[in-house]
Amino acid sequence: MLERHAGPSYDLAVRRFKAGDKAPAALVRLDGLTEAKVVEEILRTLMVDSRLLKEPERAGQIAAVALEELLTASEVREADNISALFAGLAAGKAALLFNGYPKALLCDAKGFMTRAITEPDAEKTLRGPREGFVESLRINTSLIRRRIRIPQLWMESLTVGELTKTEVVFAYIKGLAREKLVREVRDRLRRIKIDSVLESGYVEDFIADTPYTVFPLTLRTERPDKVAAYLLQGRVAIFVDGTLQTLIVPVELSVLMQAPDDYYEPPPIGSLIRLLRYVSLLISLLLPGFYVAVINFHQELLPTTLLLRITASREGVPFPVIAEVLLLDALFEILREAGVRLPAAIGPAISIVGALILGDAAIRAGMVSPAVVIVIALTAIAGFTAPAFSLGISFRILRFTYTIMGAVFGLFGVQFIILLTVMHLCSLRSFGYPYLNPLAPLIWQDMKDNLVRTWWWGMRERPKLLGQREPQRIPPGQAPYEGKDPGEGEEEG
Amino acid sequence: MAVEKIANRQLFFILFLARSTLKIAFLPVVTSADALQDAWISAILSFFGGALLVIAIGGLAVRFPNETMVQYSQKLLGKWPGKALSLLPLGAFLFMSSAELRIYAEALTTLFITETPLVFGIGTMGFAAALAVYAGIEPLGRAADLFFPIFLFTVFASLFIAVPQLQQHLDNLEPVLARGAGPVLRGTATPIAVISQFLVLAILVPELTEPKRALRTALNALAFTSFLLVLVTVATTAVLGPQVAARIAFPFLSLVRSLRIGEFLERIEVLAMFAWGLGHFIAQAVFLYCGAKGLSQVLGLKSYRILVGPMAVIWITLAVHGYSDFFQLKTIFQPGIAVPLAFGFVLVPNGILWLAYGIRALAGRLKPGAP
Numbered sequence: 001m002l003e004r005h006a007g008p009s010y011d012l013a014v015r016r017f018k019a020g021d022k023a024p025a026a027l028v029r030l031d032g033l034t035e036a037k038v039v040e041e042i043l044r045t046l047m048v049d050s051r052l053l054k055e056p057e058r059a060g061q062i063a064a065v066a067l068e069e070l071l072t073a074s075e076v077r078e079a080d081n082i083s084a085l086f087a088g089l090a091a092g093k094a095a096l097l098f099n100g101y102p103k104a105l106l107c108d109a110k111g112f113m114t115r116a117i118t119e120p121d122a123e124k125t126l127r128g129p130r131e132g133f134v135e136s137l138r139i140n141t142s143l144i145r146r147r148i149r150i151p152q153l154w155m156e157s158l159t160v161g162e163l164t165k166t167e168v169v170f171a172y173i174k175g176l177a178r179e180k181l182v183r184e185v186r187d188r189l190r191r192i193k194i195d196s197v198l199e200s201g202y203v204e205d206f207i208a209d210t211p212y213t214v215f216p217l218t219l220r221t222e223r224p225d226k227v228a229a230y231l232l233q234g235r236v237a238i239f240v241d242g243t244l245q246t247l248i249v250p251v252e253l254s255v256l257m258q259a260p261d262d263y264y265e266p267p268p269i270g271s272l273i274r275l276l277r278y279v280s281l282l283i284s285l286l287l288p289g290f291y292v293a294v295i296n297f298h299q300e301l302l303p304t305t306l307l308l309r310i311t312a313s314r315e316g317v318p319f320p321v322i323a324e325v326l327l328l329d330a331l332f333e334i335l336r337e338a339g340v341r342l343p344a345a346i347g348p349a350i351s352i353v354g355a356l357i358l359g360d361a362a363i364r365a366g367m368v369s370p371a372v373v374i375v376i377a378l379t380a381i382a383g384f385t386a387p388a389f390s391l392g393i394s395f396r397i398l399r400f401t402y403t404i405m406g407a408v409f410g411l412f413g414v415q416f417i418i419l420l421t422v423m424h425l426c427s428l429r430s431f432g433y434p435y436l437n438p439l440a441p442l443i444w445q446d447m448k449d450n451l452v453r454t455w456w457w458g459m460r461e462r463p464k465l466l467g468q469r470e471p472q473r474i475p476p477g478q479a480p481y482e483g484k485d486p487g488e489g490e491e492e493g
Numbered sequence: 494m495a496v497e498k499i500a501n502r503q504l505f506f507i508l509f510l511a512r513s514t515l516k517i518a519f520l521p522v523v524t525s526a527d528a529l530q531d532a533w534i535s536a537i538l539s540f541f542g543g544a545l546l547v548i549a550i551g552g553l554a555v556r557f558p559n560e561t562m563v564q565y566s567q568k569l570l571g572k573w574p575g576k577a578l579s580l581l582p583l584g585a586f587l588f589m590s591s592a593e594l595r596i597y598a599e600a601l602t603t604l605f606i607t608e609t610p611l612v613f614g615i616g617t618m619g620f621a622a623a624l625a626v627y628a629g630i631e632p633l634g635r636a637a638d639l640f641f642p643i644f645l646f647t648v649f650a651s652l653f654i655a656v657p658q659l660q661q662h663l664d665n666l667e668p669v670l671a672r673g674a675g676p677v678l679r680g681t682a683t684p685i686a687v688i689s690q691f692l693v694l695a696i697l698v699p700e701l702t703e704p705k706r707a708l709r710t711a712l713n714a715l716a717f718t719s720f721l722l723v724l725v726t727v728a729t730t731a732v733l734g735p736q737v738a739a740r741i742a743f744p745f746l747s748l749v750r751s752l753r754i755g756e757f758l759e760r761i762e763v764l765a766m767f768a769w770g771l772g773h774f775i776a777q778a779v780f781l782y783c784g785a786k787g788l789s790q791v792l793g794l795k796s797y798r799i800l801v802g803p804m805a806v807i808w809i810t811l812a813v814h815g816y817s818d819f820f821q822l823k824t825i826f827q828p829g830i831a832v833p834l835a836f837g838f839v840l841v842p843n844g845i846l847w848l849a850y851g852i853r854a855l856a857g858r859l860k861p862g863a864p
Contacts, residue, residue: 416617419625419770426639439639441634441635441638
């Protein structure tokens, strides 16, 4: 009967045996998902140990006895229909079937290969843990459990995907995350009706507040320390089995600009690094547009010598400046995309050909001016400082609009599109929370960790909109030397 | 849909931006009358006159913290007279915003992009403002949060850079009150009239998180802008000289244009213009919002959003065709025209409402329990 459902699948392993001497039974598992040792242990229990039982049992009883007394597997569940049985098999369980017993016993025998925990490739830091999520949900959640060791870390699980039956878990700290937020996350996840979930991006599409935006409304990360930090602020993390990208909601623009290093380095350094990132982000967004606008319309803004230099370098270039900029920008995008797809072995070769030879030849051939190459190179590099890759992409998309507006309408065209962008950002919400918080709406107390960050002993309160169920994070009075005479300790030393 | 609210702080920023963008760019205290070197005294005095005007508008509004002017005027005067009366301030919004839009576009085309047709400046700004209004008052308040520091920084930075020049030319401010108080008082007329902008209070109060404190917020905004105005007036008249400042179209921008940072940065007025554009955008959007919101209540519509498009078109058309040139626009700000306009649009309706409120209050006292 099993084979009718599973077909001729070669990995369906059935082991028939006699439990307790006479009761015919079978153990079914999917080979490759189970650990051989665990399966052997189960078989030994039923075939050998059951003989030690004094009374000879009937089949129905041996199942009950097995469940209660014999099986040493840590998790045993009963399945009473065929689909539950298969769900169990696919999750790496071994199913025990007894002749004459209507249910199957699903024993945990999970043991399949996963990738080792390695440093996250997409989010590197100089300082801080090097652990990254892997494709296995259990390992990922355990990485969080290791960091937050209180029972109030709640993880709710649900299954999404008619065909893939993917396990989706959302985690929050009970009592810290707002109930309304948790309810909203639960509702939005439950509403999803889809046949397959292969990556967290599938889920993200369904739970975003609005699809009509280029800005990411969730934070994707593969760093457990990052997830733990945001859980502690009262946010919710969504894990999807089979992917390392964990989603964090709600997010703000400022959250997407935070890198773990900011918090691990001393505040002056962390703050400066972060400010630098904001500046680079603005450069990546505005520089080409400004360049085109200034060259086309507002030459008086440049100092005379600089202007002469640029004009001289543009001598003999056949294209208008906007064509130059768009051309090089598109070229860079092609190189970047190719760089992602390239096998690692030929990557360096291509980047030399692409970046050095192409760029150099283009200038020598007089097709583009060196100034534009500088502008685009700076822009491109600056765009990669965004810690959230998704944010970098959205700014790159916008940049083309800015460039075109700058070419057509000058600086006031750029201003016009800045106004539109800001209004768009102001009207965005992530799970109901304003996207530009704490800049707009302005929340002074959250400024301690926005453009710059203050010392840890100064971050006494959790973010206002999110974590105010338990506002106090750090008891006051912990600043070094606070309330003490600074000289006191030194005399002894 | 959730109730849209803005914080009182955001109201403060909105009022500040609305008032100071117009004032700083156009500086009517200098250009509208012949106060000349005493214009800064006019600026100080206009605060007191303005405060009275704000109390007249805001005092009534906070007495009906959950209703806009359209709603409470119907309550005070009866349905149809109330609706008719509230059309006056709504007209004022349209009028003020179209005039301001035109001023902005004029500044843009005369100072920066001289070859671009005027309609471009008006159209883009109008379009952006209309989209912002469509997004709602809440995003608008947040945008004000964001723009306020940028605006303030630019203005103060410009003033700060002007300090060395200011010190050389302080004698331009003398003699004080040489021609008596007459010109100084005439100089206050237009600035006070322009404070009619605070009419937005009458619509925005019910949107506030703390409507009862709206009057205080408004007065704070007025005081702060007046302070800034005094600073700007002093700087402009001193650096440019009182005669020149009174004659040219955009005194503050001309002041910024004359500044140099170090040896290599000059013509930084484009930054001032940029900051002005940010503030101007907020002001425009708020005027349009108030107009649309008020009109939707007059017409009994559920949402104001349907009105935004048509109103924006009318408003842009008015800004393009309502004024033949910049000099005609400037005459509006002569005391002889600005004051009666403000009187008609602001004081008359508010006066009638106050009167009705007073009578009702008295009647209510005579007949307790009356609705």
